[in-house]
Amino acid sequence: MATDLTQQSAASDAARQARRRRRTERVWLPMGFLAPTLILLFTFDVYPLLLGGWISLWRWGIRAQEFVGLDNYRRMVESLGVGPGEGEVGNSLLVTFFYSVGVVPVTLALSFLVANMLFAKIRGLTFLRTAYFLPFITSTVAAGLAFGFLFNPQIGVLNGALQAVGLPAQTWLLDADPVVPKALGAIGVGWSDSFPAILGGPSVALLCVMVFSVWNTLGFGVVILLAGLVAINPEVHEAARIDGANAWKMATRITLPLLSPTLFFLLVVSTIRSFQSFNEVYVLTSGGGYGAGAGSPLDTTLTLPVLVFRYLYQRPDSVGYSAALSMLLFLLLLAVTLLQFRVAERKVHYN
């Protein structure tokens, strides 16, 4: 009897121990591994979304001052007009739109081209790859200062080159005129001021910022696409070549479809990045120092993120309004990303 009992309790002890070990294995161990990441992600990435929504309902300086409901949003909607002298939110949306629509497709197309060329097994590959990638790893501040120097109206090398071939010097980053009327004017076609602002295109200054941005982010696209190309089975290309496909057919019929998941990834990432354009605008257009003038000339380079910054950093008591603006940015980005997933992903070829 007695021995029976001890045996029984020993067995249940072992069972309990096993259960405890399994519990450790399935609950406490994973939680231990995950806890730092989950806690930090929740605190600084997920919770801020909710907090941001809450702050946007307040007049908020360093601390909450007064609950104002949707006043910040009303103020935002009231400045949605587009055009000279109209609302700054509307204008900054237009600037962000120009920027995105200009930078993303150009960067994508150029990266595709360069990545395909670099994929050929050639001498000096490391050097060339580094040359294309270098702008991406350098700080926007340092590179922006270098571009500011190139674009300098008095002593910049661009005007030096223009004058050397007999063309008129430009003011580049200081030029608030829209590019389309300017270009048409150069070939003698007139323009009416009554045309909507969106037809005039970005200002010359914004175009300069966009050129900088393409230069700056091209290397990222190239490296991602190169990685995608490495992952494509070389036998596919080999088979096509034996069948007599030329370079153009290889690129459009084989490489492009097989690379489409990578291209799609790049499209989404580039679009998100282009909506977050702050550094390049801030460095190139603020006129030095801690950037009181970011968005100049005449706010024609004032993207939405720069506007968020302006209200957060430079206007006391406007933290609430700034939060409302960043909510707008977030919703916009969400909408565009979802749209891309709906429209573009259908064309993506997963194998």
Add this chain to the structure above:
Amino acid sequence: MVASRTNVDLDTETRRRPPVGGSASPLKRRTRRGRSPWRFMLYLVLIIGAAMMMFPFLWMLLASLKTFPEVNISPPTILPSDPQWSNYSEAWFQPASTFGRYFFNSFVVAAVGTALQVFTGITAAYAFAMLNFRFKNGLFLLVVATMMIPFEAKIVPNYVLIRQLPLLGGNDINGVGGSGLYDSYAGMILPGVASAFAVFLLRQAFMAVPRDFWDAVRVDGASHWTFLWRVLVPMSKPAIVTVVLFGFLARYNELLWPLIITQTESIRTVQLGLLLFSGEEGQRYNIMMAAAAFVILPAIILFVLVQRRFIEGLASFGVKG
């Protein structure tokens, strides 16, 4: 030398994947070598493109060696007539902006931030790759989804949050009274530590290691912790290097967050120092370009040191796991 080594690397990279026989690559090489006018054009376009990419840097370096009158000549000269190496020491020792201090701050922020990011990324990736637990897939999706939250949407609330962290920086339990971690290294570092991108990339790398390795060390009684640091981490160097490179560069080059969350010049990072410097130096482009050049230098050195592994790391990211 270096170039040919990388070519071989790319070849082994393609060869390593199962469906490819070892003979495919040499064959491909021979056929490509054959068409020389095509190759010449390829080189020409690539080199012109590379020259355009490098030109702003080159021009920066040339300007950094010119005298003040020479840098202001229009049209500009190309080569500095009398290289002024002293421009660099002048930029470095400008009393108003002490670059030594700025660099120190940048390295602290970038090194500590990256180390924490890699550590938390590795442990989380291990759980997602090797352990079984409830809600695993759901949690992983949630982590990945945080990648979609744009930085600008977080910046205002994080600014408020950092100032109101309870019991820190003179705050009471309700986060009132002081300024939290505002204007501190920790305030600059903490919000960016956890990175879904790092977790994702490392999980891909860990999952590529066959499970037999775990079964083998388990027989010897090794714990998950030992297996992770002794086996998995050494085998996943390319992915880890990629995370380190991206993490370090992102922090070293960061502008907006340090600008907003600090106030004291002596804890600010080198990018902010360079901005302040550009405001003070105004039109002295020769000195400014010298400063910009030495701010870029650490990033370039880091990239050159790790670039081979970095490309491998991205390649493993490209392969769908």
